[in-house]
Amino acid sequence: MAAVGQRPMDDRRRDLIGLGGWTLLVIITAMGGILSPPGEWYASLDKPPLTPPDLLFPVAWTILYGLMIAAAWQVWRRTGLIAGLAVLLPFVAQLGANGLWSILFFQWHRPDLALVNLVVLWVLIALTMLRFRRVHAPAAWLLAPYLAWVSFAAYLNIGVILLNGPAPPA
Numbered sequence: 001m002a003a004v005g006q007r008p009m010d011d012r013r014r015d016l017i018g019l020g021g022w023t024l025l026v027i028i029t030a031m032g033g034i035l036s037p038p039g040e041w042y043a044s045l046d047k048p049p050l051t052p053p054d055l056l057f058p059v060a061w062t063i064l065y066g067l068m069i070a071a072a073w074q075v076w077r078r079t080g081l082i083a084g085l086a087v088l089l090p091f092v093a094q095l096g097a098n099g100l101w102s103i104l105f106f107q108w109h110r111p112d113l114a115l116v117n118l119v120v121l122w123v124l125i126a127l128t129m130l131r132f133r134r135v136h137a138p139a140a141w142l143l144a145p146y147l148a149w150v151s152f153a154a155y156l157n158i159g160v161i162l163l164n165g166p167a168p169p170a
Helices: 009-034 039-044 056-079 085-107 111-135 137-142 144-164
Strands: none
Touching: 009 056, 009 085, 039 085, 056 085, 056 111, 056 137, 056 144, 085 111, 111 137, 111 144, 137 144
């Protein structure tokens, strides 16, 4: 029997497996950005005011990905995968949209399509936050910086389109 205040070993093991699974899923998403570096094409673009230095992007995304892992894990711990499928599905969908943006923007050089993707991503993050709030409000708040960053990314994306055209030459 577990001591008062301790959870059985099976629960701890399940928690660690869940944390590992959500971490792996987010790392797979991050690979879209890692495998699609900005490169010379991006460096040649005119960028809008307030564009941060390139060094800020990996720092920001590392923090945001950590918050995403923590949020999904907290919800998963309270619902489980099968019972929480309806709650967690928008989270998984937004991860897909997140990874797709880097491909559209940096690999395909299509800021116009990337902007459409950002709108979808924004909606999916907002939906995820609403669903997470029903299960564990702090998990929803962990995604607030992510939603703010994606909103700022939309400003940058629109700025690139306005300054360079919807599909600047490759």
